[in-house]
Amino acid sequence: MTYCVGIRVDAGLVFTSDSRTNAGVDAASMHSKMRFYGVPGERQFVLCWAGNLATTQGVVAQIERDMRDQAETSLLSVTNMGEAAEYIGALSLQEQAKNTGGGPAFQATFLIGGEIKGGQCRCYMVYAEGNYIESSVQTPFLQVGEFKYGKPILDRVLAMDTPLDQAAICSLVSMDATMRSNLTVGPPIEMYVYDAGSLQPGRYKRFEEDDGYLWDVKRAWNTRVKEAFARMPGIEWSSKDAGQQPPST
Amino acid sequence: MTYCVGIRVDAGLVFTSDSRTNAGVDAASMHSKMRFYGVPGERQFVLCWAGNLATTQGVVAQIERDMRDQAETSLLSVTNMGEAAEYIGALSLQEQAKNTGGGPAFQATFLIGGEIKGGQCRCYMVYAEGNYIESSVQTPFLQVGEFKYGKPILDRVLAMDTPLDQAAICSLVSMDATMRSNLTVGPPIEMYVYDAGSLQPGRYKRFEEDDGYLWDVKRAWNTRVKEAFARMPGIEWSSKDAGQQPPST
Numbered sequence: 001m002t003y004c005v006g007i008r009v010d011a012g013l014v015f016t017s018d019s020r021t022n023a024g025v026d027a028a029s030m031h032s033k034m035r036f037y038g039v040p041g042e043r044q045f046v047l048c049w050a051g052n053l054a055t056t057q058g059v060v061a062q063i064e065r066d067m068r069d070q071a072e073t074s075l076l077s078v079t080n081m082g083e084a085a086e087y088i089g090a091l092s093l094q095e096q097a098k099n100t101g102g103g104p105a106f107q108a109t110f111l112i113g114g115e116i117k118g119g120q121c122r123c124y125m126v127y128a129e130g131n132y133i134e135s136s137v138q139t140p141f142l143q144v145g146e147f148k149y150g151k152p153i154l155d156r157v158l159a160m161d162t163p164l165d166q167a168a169i170c171s172l173v174s175m176d177a178t179m180r181s182n183l184t185v186g187p188p189i190e191m192y193v194y195d196a197g198s199l200q201p202g203r204y205k206r207f208e209e210d211d212g213y214l215w216d217v218k219r220a221w222n223t224r225v226k227e228a229f230a231r232m233p234g235i236e237w238s239s240k241d242a243g244q245q246p247p248s249t
Numbered sequence: 250m251t252y253c254v255g256i257r258v259d260a261g262l263v264f265t266s267d268s269r270t271n272a273g274v275d276a277a278s279m280h281s282k283m284r285f286y287g288v289p290g291e292r293q294f295v296l297c298w299a300g301n302l303a304t305t306q307g308v309v310a311q312i313e314r315d316m317r318d319q320a321e322t323s324l325l326s327v328t329n330m331g332e333a334a335e336y337i338g339a340l341s342l343q344e345q346a347k348n349t350g351g352g353p354a355f356q357a358t359f360l361i362g363g364e365i366k367g368g369q370c371r372c373y374m375v376y377a378e379g380n381y382i383e384s385s386v387q388t389p390f391l392q393v394g395e396f397k398y399g400k401p402i403l404d405r406v407l408a409m410d411t412p413l414d415q416a417a418i419c420s421l422v423s424m425d426a427t428m429r430s431n432l433t434v435g436p437p438i439e440m441y442v443y444d445a446g447s448l449q450p451g452r453y454k455r456f457e458e459d460d461g462y463l464w465d466v467k468r469a470w471n472t473r474v475k476e477a478f479a480r481m482p483g484i485e486w487s488s489k490d491a492g493q494q495p496p497s498t
Contacts, residue, residue: 148397152426156474169481177401203490216482224477225405231473232418233465241452 001184002145004048008123050145051108058095089130150174250433251394253297257372299394300357307344338379399423
């Protein structure tokens with residue numbers, strides 16, 4: 001299983017992904033699910049993915065070949081982020097169909113974020129069908145893979161004016177919630193943070209299972225949540241609350 | 250969709266359920282998904298459920314008929330909580346098969362908690378197949394329905410020594426996270442809190458959508474979470490974090 005989140009706030013992008021693949025509990029192996037590419041001063045991209053490993057590796061390899069071979073369409077030639085998403089979608093469909101004819105078992109979803117000179121910093125999710133959606137002001141994040149456990153904290157915390165470092169910490173807490181509930185999502189955790197408007201490569205971190213900072217975040221969050229609970233408004237019970245029956249179905 | 254959680258801590262039980270049924274967004278209707286029964290000083294039960302409405306209503310009706318008719322097996326005759334879970338499982342299988350022959354569309358899952366004199370306070374989840382599991386010291390809660398969004402907060406907060414009122418608030422935060430992420434889970438929210446060892450009917454609350462306390466909990470939690478984030482340890486970036494490439498797949 002996989003969990004990746006792409007956040008786009010005013011200040012830029014945060015992409016965070018786990019590295020567990022093909023994880024029956026006995027056959028857990030690790031693969032990075034993140035890449036970033038760019039031409040300083042001109043364009044920067046970051047990618048994450050979930051789904052069939054052959055499909056995703058095929059897409060990534062083709063993206064890199066297209067750039068190397070200066071193909072007519074590549075991340076070096078697209079003129080806006082929507083075109084980049086469209087390109088990834090087309091590659092994904094092509095890889096899904098290759099050898100296998102396609103079908104649910106070969107599907108994959110991608111997150112692509114980035115910025116091209118003259119445009120804005122953006123974040124898209126590309127569905128297995130090749131179509132795509134963009135993050136919004138109301139929901140400044142997109143997720144692929146095992147997304148439900150980690151969604152509530154993103155919902156509560158993220159807004160367009162959230163500072164990048166806080167968005168980054170939020171993505172780690174979201175990842176931690178997911179790893180705790182689903183053993184097939186696991187470290188190392190990769191994180192890429194891009195400053196909007198810079199058009200320079202972002203900052204990248206890889207947190208191993210025993211990473212001190214990752215443990216600090218985990219511990220601090222657990223402590224804070226318990227503290228927060230101790231200060232929640234108490235329930236006021238009245239005598240009429242005892243021994244009632246709920247209304248009939 | 251549905252979300253119900255049953256918590257069993259040392260101090261007793263908290264059961265919390267939503268009331269949205271058959272919720273295409275255009276056809277949302279409300280049905281209680283909770284019942285409680287008992288004989289003061291002898292036995293107390295609380296039930297919640299998710300799944301096919303005909304099946305669950307059929308099971309609840311049969312439970313009530315069996316008690317009224319003093320059937321050989323009923324919640325009045327079972328001698329321990331495991332037997333109660335077994336009984337619900339049998340009724341569920343019977344209802345699923347009746348008229349329809351059964352199948353995934355007619356399935357339902359149940360939570361049953363309670364205490365019978367001479368035994369301990371317990372909480373079970375009954376699967377659609379009729380078999381069941383019990384909550385544990387490590388995981389002192391069980392969920393049915395749309396459970397993923399609301400699980401991380403339960404994981405972080407609940408332990409066997411959590412006071413009942415804190416467990417109750419935790420169930421409301423878990424419910425709020427679920428309602429926020431899934432529009433087909435909705436109020437009124439019902440809550441039943443049973444004091445272990447009392448063998449008396451517990452306290453019951455029904456929170457309507459505009460309930461003042463429910464809004465207080467929502468607001469307080471959002472504020473606390475944001476405060477907690479502002480105090481999380483910051484990420485330490487070093488110059489070597491800039492412009493890296495992730496390792497190859």
